[in-house]
Amino acid sequence: MLDLKFLEIENDSQWDSLVLSLDNYSFLLSSFRYKYNKEINEKSFRFAIYNGDMFQGVMCGSFGKTKLFGKYLEFKHSPMLKDNSEEIWRAVLEKCKNIAQENGCFMFRVSPLYTTNEVLEGLYQKLNMKKSPIQDIDAMISQYVDLSKTEEELRHDMSDSTRNNINKLTKNTDISVKIFKDNSQFDIFADFHNQTMQKKGYTDRSTKSLLRELQLQVDAGSCYMVVGYYQNKPISIWQATVYGKYMHIYQAGSDTLFRDKNIRITYLLYWECVKLAKELGCKTLDLFGGMVPEGYDGKKHPWAGVSAFKRSLGGKRVTYMHSRDYAINKAMYNLYYVYSYLRTVLKGYPVNW
Numbered sequence: 001m002l003d004l005k006f007l008e009i010e011n012d013s014q015w016d017s018l019v020l021s022l023d024n025y026s027f028l029l030s031s032f033r034y035k036y037n038k039e040i041n042e043k044s045f046r047f048a049i050y051n052g053d054m055f056q057g058v059m060c061g062s063f064g065k066t067k068l069f070g071k072y073l074e075f076k077h078s079p080m081l082k083d084n085s086e087e088i089w090r091a092v093l094e095k096c097k098n099i100a101q102e103n104g105c106f107m108f109r110v111s112p113l114y115t116t117n118e119v120l121e122g123l124y125q126k127l128n129m130k131k132s133p134i135q136d137i138d139a140m141i142s143q144y145v146d147l148s149k150t151e152e153e154l155r156h157d158m159s160d161s162t163r164n165n166i167n168k169l170t171k172n173t174d175i176s177v178k179i180f181k182d183n184s185q186f187d188i189f190a191d192f193h194n195q196t197m198q199k200k201g202y203t204d205r206s207t208k209s210l211l212r213e214l215q216l217q218v219d220a221g222s223c224y225m226v227v228g229y230y231q232n233k234p235i236s237i238w239q240a241t242v243y244g245k246y247m248h249i250y251q252a253g254s255d256t257l258f259r260d261k262n263i264r265i266t267y268l269l270y271w272e273c274v275k276l277a278k279e280l281g282c283k284t285l286d287l288f289g290g291m292v293p294e295g296y297d298g299k300k301h302p303w304a305g306v307s308a309f310k311r312s313l314g315g316k317r318v319t320y321m322h323s324r325d326y327a328i329n330k331a332m333y334n335l336y337y338v339y340s341y342l343r344t345v346l347k348g349y350p351v352n353w
Contacts (some may be wrong), residue, residue: 004056004091006047018048019058020244024113026286027243027250028077028138029060032220036213037062049081049092056088057081061096063103069336073100073108076138079114084119093127095328106329106336111140111158114321124324132323133341135349139248139289140323145315147278147285152319154274157314162267169268176232177272180225183218186211188234189225193255199256210251217241226272228265230258238269245283249273270313291317294352302348322353 009015012031019029029034037044044062059079065071079092093110100108109132114120145154155163169175174314190207195199197204204210218225222243228236235258239251254266277285290306292299294317297307311317335343344351 002087002091003052004070004088005050006059006095009046014301015046015048015058018055019162021055022057022080022082025079025080025244026113026139026246027217027222027241027248029058029080030220030222030243031214032216032222032258034060035216039212040209045099047095049079049088050154051083051088056083057092059092059096061099061108068339069106069332071103071105073105074101074305075110075112077113079110079113084117086119086123089120089123091352093123093129093326097328100326100328106332107325107327109323109325111138111323112321115319117321121321127326129324129326129339131351132325133337133344133351134323135344135347135351136289136291136293136319136353139286140320141291141293141353142289142316142318143287143291143310143313144318145274145285145287145313147274147282151275151278154314159312161226162312162314165264165267166271169263169265170271172263174231175263175265175268175269176229178227178229178275179272180227181218181221181223183211183215185225185227185234185237186214188227189214189237189239189251189253192234192255193251194235194253195256196253214239226269226274228269228278230263230265235263236269237264238266238273240273241282242277242282247273247277247280247282247284248286248288250288264310267313285315287313287315293350294319296350301310301350311340 016031019025034044034046041062046060049057057145059075061073061075063071063073081088096108190211193207214223222241224240226238226240227234236254238249241248241250274285287310290303290310292301292303292307341351
């Protein structure tokens with residue numbers, strides 16, 4: 001008999017131990033991410049799910065707003081369950097629905113980290129939950145590098161040009177890399193992040209807000225800054241977030257004024273991240289999104305260049321199930337769906353992945 005409970009966990013260590021007991025997860029389910037969400041969102045919550053005394057999984061939710069359609073509820077990289085029964089999934093999605101209704105949302109969205117799940121897919125169909133009319137945000141398609149492989153095996157998995165670039169950079173005495181586990185490089189990161197946004201013409205949350213998130217990671221001992229130098233001057237930076245068995249390459253930026261095209265230092269930053277992740281005992285290096293869907297390689301796509309670069313590093317592309325939406329206000333959701341679908345497609349992104 002089902003005796004499902006949704007318990008809010010206040011203790012961060014207890015929460016993280018529960019998340020890390022799951023087969024799959026990401027730092028978006030971490031306590032430091034939850035703290036950040038509580039600071040920037042109207043309301044955020046996290047539940048540990050129990051059936052009687054048996055731990056079943058977790059769900060983390062937060063609210064967002066659109067100017068045209070109002071409030072919505074989303075669950076990034078969750079819910080995640082140990083028991084894959086339809087009965088439990090149905091109860092969990094009903095809980096999501098109740099929270100959304102109680103808070104005046106026109107829909108809720110779930111994005112659990114399953115590559116396949118026939119039980120959940122079948123329930124999506126029964127509940128008429130639509131595929132979200134968005135591109136694959138939040139690393140729902142990513143490139144994973146298996147760190148159980150030796151360095152020699154990882155080099156073999158790279159493209160020839162990537163391997164050659166790393167070899168040349170390693171021998172170049174003008175090039176160096178330093179790794180920091182504090183906020184001492186935040187000013188450099190902020191400068192490079194702003195330059196990169198301006199050059200590539202995309203919008204992001206404010207740099208101040210991003211640095212606040214990274215500070216919470218520093219406080220948790222999970223943030224690493226991998227900085228590349230040319231003749232002792234910083235020219236590029238990768239930010240890595242460590243959580244459990246994963247190292248996620250979460251943020252990056254470069255000095256766009258540095259024009260020496262023969263210095264492709266990002267390849268070396270990747271390799272230094274690989275070595276750092278192995279040293280820390282991580283099992284997987286997650287390049288965290290920026291990948292085009294299967295079948296779009298070589299085609300026009302805003303992320304085509306980034307995706308090709310990440311594929312050249314080796315590893316494998318992992319595609320999680322498409323995010324799904326449940327309409328609370330069907331009329332409002334239908335208007336939102338058309339608007340979001342057209343907006344995404346007109347920007348050059350496919351919504352089917």
